[in-house]
Amino acid sequence: xxxxxxxxxxxxxxxxxxxxxxxxxxxxxxIVAICDTRDSNLDGFAERKFHDWQECLESVELDAVIVCxxxxxxxEIVCSALKRxxxxxxxxxxxxxVADTLTxxxxxxxxxxxxxxxxxxxxxNSIIEAKALVDSGLLGDIICAxxxxxxxxTVNFESEWRNDAELSGGGILLDQGIHMLxxxxxxxxxxxxxxxxxxxxAWSGIQVEDNAFAIFETDRGQIASLHSSATQWHHRFNxxxxxxxxxxxxxxLITSTRSYGEERLTYYRKxxxxxTGKLGRPSEHTLCFTEDFSWDIxxxxxxxxxxxxxxxxxxxxxxxxxVMQMIEQIYAAGRRGGx
Amino acid sequence: MLxxxxxxxxxxxxxxxxxxxxxxxxxxxxxxxxxNHQVNEHDEIKECPICNHDKxxxxxxxxxxxxxxxxxxxxxxxxISAAVVTAYKQNQDLIDYRLSESYxxxxxxxxDTSWEELLDWIxxxxxxxxxxxxxxxxxxxGNRYYALIDKIKGSNICKxxxxxxxxxxxxxxxNNPIGQADVILYLNNIQQSVDPVRDLIxxxxxxxxxxxxxxxxxxxTGFDILTLQQNxxxxxxxxxxxxxxxxxxxxxxxxxxxxxLEISTPGLMDLQYVQSNLEGIHKDNLFVKYLLxxxxxxxxxxxxxxxxxxxxxSFAQVVAQREVT
Numbered sequence: 001x002x003x004x005x006x007x008x009x010x011x012x013x014x015x016x017x018x019x020x021x022x023x024x025x026x027x028x029x030x031i032v033a034i035c036d037t038r039d040s041n042l043d044g045f046a047e048r049k050f051h052d053w054q055e056c057l058e059s060v061e062l063d064a065v066i067v068c069x070x071x072x073x074x075x076e077i078v079c080s081a082l083k084r085x086x087x088x089x090x091x092x093x094x095x096x097x098v099a100d101t102l103t104x105x106x107x108x109x110x111x112x113x114x115x116x117x118x119x120x121x122x123x124x125n126s127i128i129e130a131k132a133l134v135d136s137g138l139l140g141d142i143i144c145a146x147x148x149x150x151x152x153x154t155v156n157f158e159s160e161w162r163n164d165a166e167l168s169g170g171g172i173l174l175d176q177g178i179h180m181l182x183x184x185x186x187x188x189x190x191x192x193x194x195x196x197x198x199x200x201x202a203w204s205g206i207q208v209e210d211n212a213f214a215i216f217e218t219d220r221g222q223i224a225s226l227h228s229s230a231t232q233w234h235h236r237f238n239x240x241x242x243x244x245x246x247x248x249x250x251x252x253l254i255t256s257t258r259s260y261g262e263e264r265l266t267y268y269r270k271x272x273x274x275x276t277g278k279l280g281r282p283s284e285h286t287l288c289f290t291e292d293f294s295w296d297i298x299x300x301x302x303x304x305x306x307x308x309x310x311x312x313x314x315x316x317x318x319x320x321x322x323v324m325q326m327i328e329q330i331y332a333a334g335r336r337g338g339x
Numbered sequence: 340m341l342x343x344x345x346x347x348x349x350x351x352x353x354x355x356x357x358x359x360x361x362x363x364x365x366x367x368x369x370x371x372x373x374x375n376h377q378v379n380e381h382d383e384i385k386e387c388p389i390c391n392h393d394k395x396x397x398x399x400x401x402x403x404x405x406x407x408x409x410x411x412x413x414x415x416x417x418x419i420s421a422a423v424v425t426a427y428k429q430n431q432d433l434i435d436y437r438l439s440e441s442y443x444x445x446x447x448x449x450x451d452t453s454w455e456e457l458l459d460w461i462x463x464x465x466x467x468x469x470x471x472x473x474x475x476x477x478x479x480x481g482n483r484y485y486a487l488i489d490k491i492k493g494s495n496i497c498k499x500x501x502x503x504x505x506x507x508x509x510x511x512x513x514n515n516p517i518g519q520a521d522v523i524l525y526l527n528n529i530q531q532s533v534d535p536v537r538d539l540i541x542x543x544x545x546x547x548x549x550x551x552x553x554x555x556x557x558x559x560t561g562f563d564i565l566t567l568q569q570n571x572x573x574x575x576x577x578x579x580x581x582x583x584x585x586x587x588x589x590x591x592x593x594x595x596x597x598x599x600l601e602i603s604t605p606g607l608m609d610l611q612y613v614q615s616n617l618e619g620i621h622k623d624n625l626f627v628k629y630l631l632x633x634x635x636x637x638x639x640x641x642x643x644x645x646x647x648x649x650x651x652x653s654f655a656q657v658v659a660q661r662e663v664t
Contacts, residue, residue: 125341129467136466138459269459275452283456284346285605288648 001063001307004030005087008060010053010077011068012036012045015091015118018256019066020045022295028303033060053077057084064306067091070167071174075100078115079107087114089302093178093327094320096169101324105317116302117315119323121179122186123294123301126250126265129287130241133248133267134187140244142188144223147180147239150232152259157230158205171208173198174327177228180239181323184216184224187241191216191224194326196334202231214330235259245270254292263289343603343656344647345456346640356449356608357573361442366575368433373402373576376423389414389535389587399569404576408559414587415559417580421533427577428531434506437483447486454487457526458494461553464658465496465522468551468600474498475521478545481528483507496522504528519547526555529591530579539595543661552597554657558604560584561653562646563612566627570619573612585650588657597659606654610643 007029009016016036023029035050036042042049050056053073057065057080065081067074067090075095081088082104094101094117108115121127134142151172154160161167162175173181184191196214203210210230217223237253237260246269252261264286271282304310385395385407392411399406408415427433436442466472476499482488483506492500492511501520502511523546525539532538539552546552557564557574559582564571574582583591585602592599613620613631620628630642646652 132467133463136463136472138463138466283452285343285456285460286346286648287341287343287603289341 004028005064005303005306006030006032006060006062007064007066008033008035008056008062009066009068010035010056011070011073011091012041013068014256016041016066016068018295019068019089019299022299023066025296026299026303028307029064029299032062054080057081057086062086064089064302070161071096071169072167075103078104082107082111082113082115085111085113087306089116089118089299091118092120092182092320093169093174094317094324096174098321098324098328100169101317101321105321108317114302114305114312115317116305116312117317117320118298119179119182119315119319120294120298121183121253122314123297124253124263124292125289125294126253126263126287127183127186129265130239130248130250131186133265134241134243139246139248139267139269142222143242143244144225145184145187145239145241146225147184148227148229148232148236149176149180149238150227150229150234150236151176152232152234153203153230158203163203163206163208165207168208170327170331171200171206171212172210172230173212173228173330174208177212177226178323178327180226180228181326182319183239184226185319185322185326188216188218188222188224190218190322191326192219193217194329194333196330197336198331198334199336209335212330212334214334216326235261237261254289256292263292341601341603342648342650343601343605344644344652345605345607346644346647355611356453358445358449361445362573364436365433365578366572368430368436369427369575369578370402372427372430372433373404376426376577377403378419378423385418387412387414388416389583390590399571401569401575406574409584409587412587412590413560413584415564415582417576419533419577419580424531424533424577424580428506437506443485446484450484451486454484454490458490458496460656461522461524462494462496464553464601465551468658468660469521469549472496476517476519477501477522477524478503478517478520479524480504480526480542482524482526485510491524517545519550520545521547521550523550523552525552527557529554529556529583530581531577532581535581535583535591536594539591539597543596546661548661548663550660551600552657552659552661554588554592554659556588556655556657557582557653558584558655559587559653560651561604561606562609562651564653566613566624567616567619568621570616571612572616572619585655588655592657592659596662596664598662600658600660602650602655602657604650604652604655605647606652607643607647608654609646609652610639612653 012034031047033048035053035056064087067077078088078090198209198212201211212228214226239250241248249266252263254263266286268282268284305312387395387409390412394410395407397405398408406417462472473495477497478501480503501517529535
């Protein structure tokens with residue numbers, strides 16, 4: 001493609017606006033229309049506006065569709081766009097359940113188009129560096145990983161659409177924990193067993209879980225543990241990757257709200273001879289990041305795939321299907337209480 | 340921009356990285372050379388050779404050689420001719436001293452851990468940018484330590500190793516000179532340069548288009564240098580003719596046709612340098628005096644970490660790539 005990619009964005013809430021800005025910064029996309037059911041979400045934009053996504057897809061000549069709607073609407077829009085011959089970039093989660101994801105997979109396979117999902121965390125600086133560090137072999141092989149991803153909650157938390165089971169399909173695990181789960185998959189590969197506890201421990205007014213605890217094991221005996229929480233009462237992102245010769249600790253995440261703290265990667269090597277003079281206090285190396293380029297890198301990757309410059313490596317339908325299957329296993333193995 | 344800092348909580352029993360005796364002996368040889376090669380310098384305002392700002396002021400004088408500080412980019416430099424620096428580099432007394440058994444074995448003992456860390460860093464960053472860190476062609480500029488040469492050559496980073504512009508050339512003659520390298524190590528060289536852009540352009544001709552330049556240097560904006568100013572005792576002519584600031588590093592690399600991938604300041608020695616030269620702190624610098632007199636070990640460690648994290652340590656590591664032509 002030697003011209004700009006004609007693109008529409010369906011869903012102009014917070015994520016739609018983030019994607020809009022990233023598309024503009026990239027320069028390789030021409031946003032020909034935007035669509036949202038709410039007028040207020042369309043205010044202030046110069047592009048052609050639609051309230052009905054089907055009318056939008058029928059009325060505009062385009063190449064690609066960016067889907068940023070509630071989870072419940074993602075599968076139908078994605079499938080419709082693919083059937084019309086458009087490439088699609090969709091926000092996560094890939095639907096509300098595995099059945100949704102399988103539906104999109106079938107539509108993709110018969111379309112010959114590109115479908116990429118927004119597993120955005122892979123593009124954060126600390127994750128890019130951690131992946132390079134682990135893959136470089138400097139720290140040996142991964143033994144285990146521990147991830148905590150938690151939210152502080154809000155005054156209106158119980159009435160948010162994310163906690164409406166019909167719209168979202170799940171609670172904090174499907175909304176936020178899915179990112180950590182994708183990272184576990186990214187670093188460790190596939191898991192062969194899952195143990196979990198899923199419950200609503202504090203937000204009694206919601207139909208979905210506010211906490212999910214899971215332990216996974218790979219065929220190689222590597223263990224991963226995940227705690228996805230809507231009761232952290234503080235925004236927190238923390239991922240430790242323990243290896244045979246050292247450890248990587250990721251702490252904080254640069255987001256648009258800057259509320260998850262400075263994004264840092266600290267690593268240290270095993271030092272049994274206490275070269276620093278203190279056993280248990282090996283020399284630490286810390287990389288810290290003050291800017292978030294993840295949205296730009298992710299959109300660039302989408303553009304590179306559309307123009308044939310690079311193959312799709314992240315956010316594939318297989319990545320999407322894998323994490324959705326894991327989430328269903330976590331729900332099936334661990335759900336208790338009244339959920 | 341990536342910010343990076345290292346943190347090593349050294350026990351007091353650890354051996355310091357620098358040997359005062361060797362440093363003083365090197366300085367003694369250097370001073371004798373410098374005093375025999377005095378240049379006619381005037382204290383007038385000079386243009387910064389890095390950013391071309393028209394106002395540079397005298398920062399310090401060492402053995403009558405003035406160092407200037409650019410008021411715009413904060414780089415520090417002297418105005419010595421290339422011929423004098425070449426003669427300094429060929430000073431046989433200094434070469435013999437630095438290649439002596441006692442100097443080399445002492446350096447090996449004191450620096451072994453930091454050299455291991457350096458190799459780890461190169462392996463990590465090479466993988467980060469090239470997606471491989473084995474069997475690379477490596478050119479190493481100016482390395483004068485036999486043990487470090489052996490470490491690099493013996494690591495799995497290297498397929499071929501070529502040493503250039505080093506007093507230890509006889510220790511490591513290349514069988515097959517490398518035309519263009521995957522990795523060039525340009526460690527602690529630029530601080531001796533009188534024309535860094537020209538030198539880096541020349542270096543770049545031996546670097547593959549996608550190859551990596553690893554550059555390290557003392558920087559002018561480090562805590563110890565700005566605190567001790569003319570009283571810092573380990574910056575001297577003609578060993579140090581140019582101390583670039585962080586922005587100076589970026590300017591020089593850009594002008595030499597490189598793209599800076601990252602600059603980090605993981606130096607660990609700033610507070611140690613200042614502590615070992617307390618009388619060199621200006622009498623009006625009360626905060627630093629108070630900090631060093633009253634700060635406990637934890638406070639001082641945290642302060643050093645703050646310096647590193649904030650890009651204000653006086654040791655910088657840079658990774659750069661040639662601009663696509």
